[in-house]
Amino acid sequence: xxxxxxxxxxxxxxxxxxxxxxxxxLTTRDGEFVVLVGPSGCGKSTTMRMIAGLxxxxxxxxxIGGEDVSQVPPKxxxxxxxxxxxxxxxxxxxxxxxxxxxxxxxRPAEEIKAKVDEAAKTLGIEPLLARKPRELSGGQRQRxxxxxxxxxxxxxxxxxxxxxxxxxxxxxxMRAEIVKLHKRLKVTTFYVTHDQVExxxxxxxxxxxxxxEIQQIDTPINLYEHPANRFVAGFIGNPSMNFLxxxxxxxAVSGEGFRxxxxxxxxxxxxxxGGDIWVGVRPEHLSVAQGEAENRIDGRVEVVExxxxxxxxxxxxxxxxxxxxxxxxxxxxxxEPLSLTCESDKLHLFDVETDQVIARRAAGExxxxxxxxx
Amino acid sequence: xxxxSGNALLGILAWLVALAIFFPILWLLLTAFKTEQEAxxxxxxxxFMPTLESFxxxxxxxxxxxxxxxxxxxxxxxxxxxxxxxxxxxxxxxAFYPNKRTDFLLVWMVSxxxxxxxGVLIPIFLVYKTxxxxxxxxxxxxxxxxxxxxxxxxxxxxxxxxxxxxxxxxADIDGAxxxxxxxxxxxxxxxxxxxxxxxxxxxxxxxxxxxxxTMTDHRAATLAxxxxxxxSAEGLFWAKMSAASVLAIAPIIVLGWFTQRQMVRGxxxxxxx
Numbered sequence: 353x354x355x356x357x358x359x360x361x362x363x364x365x366x367x368x369x370x371x372x373x374x375x376x377x378l379t380t381r382d383g384e385f386v387v388l389v390g391p392s393g394c395g396k397s398t399t400m401r402m403i404a405g406l407x408x409x410x411x412x413x414x415x416i417g418g419e420d421v422s423q424v425p426p427k428x429x430x431x432x433x434x435x436x437x438x439x440x441x442x443x444x445x446x447x448x449x450x451x452x453x454x455x456x457x458x459r460p461a462e463e464i465k466a467k468v469d470e471a472a473k474t475l476g477i478e479p480l481l482a483r484k485p486r487e488l489s490g491g492q493r494q495r496x497x498x499x500x501x502x503x504x505x506x507x508x509x510x511x512x513x514x515x516x517x518x519x520x521x522x523x524x525x526m527r528a529e530i531v532k533l534h535k536r537l538k539v540t541t542f543y544v545t546h547d548q549v550e551x552x553x554x555x556x557x558x559x560x561x562x563x564x565e566i567q568q569i570d571t572p573i574n575l576y577e578h579p580a581n582r583f584v585a586g587f588i589g590n591p592s593m594n595f596l597x598x599x600x601x602x603x604a605v606s607g608e609g610f611r612x613x614x615x616x617x618x619x620x621x622x623x624x625x626g627g628d629i630w631v632g633v634r635p636e637h638l639s640v641a642q643g644e645a646e647n648r649i650d651g652r653v654e655v656v657e658x659x660x661x662x663x664x665x666x667x668x669x670x671x672x673x674x675x676x677x678x679x680x681x682x683x684x685x686x687x688e689p690l691s692l693t694c695e696s697d698k699l700h701l702f703d704v705e706t707d708q709v710i711a712r713r714a715a716g717e718x719x720x721x722x723x724x725x726x
Numbered sequence: 727x728x729x730x731s732g733n734a735l736l737g738i739l740a741w742l743v744a745l746a747i748f749f750p751i752l753w754l755l756l757t758a759f760k761t762e763q764e765a766x767x768x769x770x771x772x773x774f775m776p777t778l779e780s781f782x783x784x785x786x787x788x789x790x791x792x793x794x795x796x797x798x799x800x801x802x803x804x805x806x807x808x809x810x811x812x813x814x815x816x817x818x819x820x821a822f823y824p825n826k827r828t829d830f831l832l833v834w835m836v837s838x839x840x841x842x843x844x845g846v847l848i849p850i851f852l853v854y855k856t857x858x859x860x861x862x863x864x865x866x867x868x869x870x871x872x873x874x875x876x877x878x879x880x881x882x883x884x885x886x887x888x889x890x891x892x893x894x895x896x897a898d899i900d901g902a903x904x905x906x907x908x909x910x911x912x913x914x915x916x917x918x919x920x921x922x923x924x925x926x927x928x929x930x931x932x933x934x935x936x937x938x939x940t941m942t943d944h945r946a947a948t949l950a951x952x953x954x955x956x957x958s959a960e961g962l963f964w965a966k967m968s969a970a971s972v973l974a975i976a977p978i979i980v981l982g983w984f985t986q987r988q989m990v991r992g993x994x995x996x997x998x999x
Contacts, residue, residue, distance in 0.1 A: 406895050427901040439892035443914045452910075453900035500900075 354417035354430075354507040354540055356380045356403065362411030363398050363564075372398045373564045376412070380557075383538040385531075387555030389545055390587070395564035396544045397512055403542060404510050405429050417507055429508075432501035436513040438493045440485040440500070446472075447481040450500045471499040474533070491522045498530070502537065509534075509541040515550065527553060548588050552576070560584050582630060582707040585700055591635045591664065593700070594674045596649075598631045605631050605701070608670030610649040615696040622701050622710050629710065632700035635664070638676035641691035649674065649692040656684050667692065751975075757968035765964035780969035784956075790944075791973060794952035799977075800863055801948060802931035805870035806924050812871070813878040814920075818908060820879075821886035822894050832883065835876040843873075843936050854941060863946045866938065870931040878927050885919030886912065925985055932978050949974035 361376040373395040380386055388396035401407040403414060405426035413420050421429050432453075440449050447468055454464045472478045475495040485493055494514060501509055511530070515523045531554055534541055545551055551558050552572040560567040560575065560583075568580040572588075579585035585593045598605035600622055604613045612631060614622065622629065641648055651667035651674060663682040667674045667690055676692055684690065701710040757765045759776035785791050820828045850869070851860075859865030889912060897907040913920065935950035942951060953974055956967040 404895075404899060406898070426895075426899045427903075431899065433896070433899050435892045435896060437890060437892045439890065439896040441893060441896075441911055441915075452897075452902075456901040456906060500896075504900075 353383050353538060355382050355415075356508055356540055356542070357415040358399075358403070358412065359415070360412035361399070361402060361409045361414060363395070363402060363407060364410045371411075371564050373402070373409075376566060378559060378566070378569060380540050383540055385534050385541045385543065385554060385556045387543045387545060387551040387558045388561060389548055389551035389555075389558055390561035390567075391546060393563075394561040396546075396559075396561050398564075399561070400510050400512055400542055400544050403508070404431055404433050430506050431508045431510055432504050432506040433510040433512065434494075434497045434501050434514045436516055438485075438497040438517075440493060440496055442485050445482055445484055446477065446488070446496050446499075449485070449496055450503050452500070453504050467503045467505075468499075471503045474502065474536075475499050475529075490518050491526065494518060494526060498533070502533070506539065509539050511541065511543045513544055513546070516545070516547070523550075530554065549590060552588065558588075560587060562587075578709075578711075579632075579700065580709055582632070582702045582709075585632050585702070585709075589634055589636075591675045591677060593632045593634050594638075594672075595702070596631045596633070596669065596672055596674070597704070598629055599627070600625060600629050605629065605699075607631075609651055610669060612647045612649070612694070612699060613696050614699065614701075618696070618699060618701055618710075625701075625703070625710055628704045630702040630704055630707075632702060633674075633694050633698060635675040635677040637694045637698040638674070638678070638692045639694065640678060640682075641693040645691070645693040647693045647696060649694075651690060651692070653684055653686050653688050653690050656682075656686055658682075665690065754968050754971055757964055758972045760965050760968075762963060762965045765968065780965040781973070783966050784969040784973055789952070789970075791952060791970075794947055794949045795973075795977070797863060797866075797942075797946055798932055798948040798950075798974075801866045801870055801946075802928050804863075804867045805874065805931045806927040808867065808871045809874050809878045809927050810882070810920065810924055812875060813882045813923075814908070814913070816879050817882035817886050818912065821883050821889075822891060822912075832880060836880055839876050847940060851941070860941060861943045861945045861947075866942060866946050866948070869937045869941065870934060873934065873937070874927045874930055877930070878923055881923040881926070882916070882920065885916045885923070888919075889915050921985070925981070929978055929982065 357379045358376050361373060362371050363373040364371050376395075376399055378386070388399060390396050398407060402409045403416075405421065405424060409422055412422075414422050416429060416431070441452065444452065450468045450471060451464045454467060459467075468481070469478070472481055475498055477492065477495045477499060480488060480492055480496070485496065488496065494517075497514065514530075515526050518526060527550060530543075543550075543554060552575075555572055557569060558572055558575055559569045562583050567587075568575060568584045570578070570580075575584060575588045579588060579593075582595065586595070596607055596610060598607040598610075598612075603619045604611055606612070612633075638649070649667075649669055651669035653665055654668050654673065655664075655666040657664040658681060660681065661679075663678045663680065663684065665676045665678060665682075665684055667676060674692070702708065703710060756772065756774075758780055759778070760774055761777055761779065764771070764774050783789065820832065854860045854862075854865050859868070893911060893915070894907055897911045902910065932949075934948075935954075938948040938950040939954055942948070944951075953967065953970050956963055956970050
């Protein structure tokens with residue numbers, strides 16, 4: 353177990369002008385589960401490979417347990433890594449795969465056997481110890497890869513999209529198992545994924561990355577409720593958040609086909625913001641408007657997806673297409689007009705130029721501000 | 727139906743091509759068991775009373791078959807071992823730690839094979855004469871090594887490239903040094919490829935005749951020189967020459983026969999999707 357610190361870490365490839373990773377700052381807690389998430393090419397795997405030592409950081413410092421390891425080769429960093437491809441040694445049995453690192457360290461045979469047996473028991477792969485990787489299923493190989501990592505009792509676990517080669521059901525099962533394993537071992541873990549559901553369900557803290565830069569570091573619920581910018585807002589949550597271009601006046605935002613009243617917190621925060629803004633609203637926060645609702649979005653139904661528990665509807669509102677996730681099974685016809693509504697406190701506002709959030713002020717703060725204005 | 731008849735036609739064509747390729751060897755084999763008169767006859771025949779006379783002559787004490795065979799084996803095996811020993815580290819570096827010049831380097835190495843051997847004969851001959859490597863097994867071994875090295879590097883490189891880099895990185899993280907990664911992970915995985923590469927290098931060195939004939943006289947001479955020695959001033963002795971040729975190619979054909987499975991086998995990877 354160790355605290356991992358990344359200070360202004362950067363990676364530049366060759367003579368390229370832009371950095372694959374830029375100005376990455378993060379300090380983990382001891383035993384924390386940190387998820388790096390973002391679209392392909394955002395630099396999350398590069399960051400993990402720099403922590404592993406498989407890539408050298410071209411700027412900044414990486415500290416594991418307080419020691420700067422930027423120039424230390426992977427084998428001396430006391431880390432274990434689970435690869436997307438599992439990277440098991442095909443010519444060795446499961447037991448040999450798991451024992452390999454301990455053998456290299458010249459640990460006594462009894463100790464190696466005891467550790468391999470213990471890890472195999474933890475992961476439920478005892479009957480597979482004598483098999484070669486090619487005789488295993490994807491899920492079993494994944495367990496062996498995890499086993500190979502845990503026998504070493506490293507300071508840090510690195511997992512690079514370890515579940516992406518598994519089928520959907522197995523992925524859900526393994527997700528839970530990795531979380532359980534982490535709770536038991538309490539080893540600081542970095543987990544790379546492009547799947548925001550994995551990130552939300554597994555991470556104690558999530559680092560959202562884009563174009564080599566950190567967009568936001570926060571707990572899953574904070575990322576969902578308080579996204580720092582339009583990218584995070586759109587990336588976290590499924591279906592993605594809807595964005596409507598709107599003008600702001602008289603404590604409300606409006607555009608073609610909609611008018612939404614802002615609550616006190618947002619009204620105050622956006623007061624100084626004249627002109628256009630982006631209004632963000634999550635599909636699950638939209639509902640069908642009953643009668644003359646205060647917040648109203650009028651559009652025409654374009655697509656209806658019935659999923660049983662929910663009905664996902666795409667509605668054309670002016671130039672934009674809005675996705676609404678409505679509870680239960682709904683009788684909605686394509687082409688019919690539909691009015692949607694949502695609570696004012698579920699709205700998010702973003703600057704049209706910087707895409708940064710126009711932060712909601714806390715109710716107390718907003719009230720105080722209103723008083724002072726008065 | 728059309729596909730079936732097409733397949734049959736292709737099958738017949740394949741057999742015809744195979745027969746055309748094999749025919750000279752068959753004829754060589756037949757001639758080796760004929761008398762000189764039968765071998766020289768203008769009316770060639772498939773039906774004759776086989777005789778071992780030519781083999782007796784070819785293997786007779788004075789012919790020096792075993793001396794030449796030993797030189798062939800020594801230079802082929804030694805050049806293959808040296809070639810692999812040089813090629814493995816080179817291919818390892820190029821496969822797992824490539825840089826922007828790696829592709830150029832590979833092409834450049836193979837391009838040295840485009841130079842006709844006779845083009846570099848004089849400089850090599852003069853160097854060898856000066857350093858005393860003419861008619862020397864070591865000299866021939868070094869020549870065979872240099873001759874085969876580009877092919878060996880290229881082949882080993884391609885087998886190494888088939889090994890996923892993740893596996894090498896996993897070994898790195900597991901605490902293996904470069905040598906431990908090479909010997910405990912990469913080489914065991916590339917073994918079938920290394921075996922076929924070694925076999926090919928062995929065959930190429932064994933069959934080599936240009937350098938053997940020009941750079942040796944008797945002491946380091948190989949079976950290529952032995953076969954050529956049957957072309958004497960008194961004329962050609964087809965039967966004896968055929969018997970000598972059969973004896974020269976037999977070891978490598980037997981080796982090829984027993985190792986053909988090894989030559990085509992590849993490790994089925996199960997660890998990486």
